[in-house]
Amino acid sequence: MGPYPNLRMELELMGRGCRLMSVLERRTHKAAGLGLAECEILVRVAAVAWGTITMSGLAVQSGLTLSGVSRVVDRLEWRSLVECHIGVRDRGQTRVQVTASGADIVRDLLDLLDDACREGLV
Secondary structure, eight states: OOSOTTHHHHHHHHHHHHHHHHHHHHHHHHHHSOOHHHHHHHHHHHTOTTSOEEHHHHHHHHOOOHHHHHHHHHHHHHTTSEEEEEOSSOTTOEEEEEOHHHHHHHHHHHHHHHHHHHTTOO
C-alpha cells in the first residue's frame, strides 16, 4: 500500500474539485461576466445584514489578502456592482456596500449555484 494509503481517493477528490471550479468559473463568467473571486466577494457583500462590510472583514471571510480583496472590489466598483465609502468613525477604513445592480447579479448567481447543486456538481 505504501506510505499513502488514501492516495487514489485524495487524487480523485482533487480532480473533482478542479472540475467543479472549472465548471463554476465558466458558468459565472457566462452568466455575469465575473470570475469566482469576484462572485464570492459580491455575494459576501450582499449577504451582510447591516448593509456594509469592511475590506478587512472581506479578507478574513474570503481568505484573500487585503490587497487581493482591494483589487476584486475595485473591479466590482468599476462595474457599479458595489460602492465603497470611507468609514465614519475610522477614516482609514473602507466599507463596501452592494448596489441594486449588484443585488440583481447576486440573485442570478445564487440561482446558478442552486442549479449546480441540483445537477450534483456541488
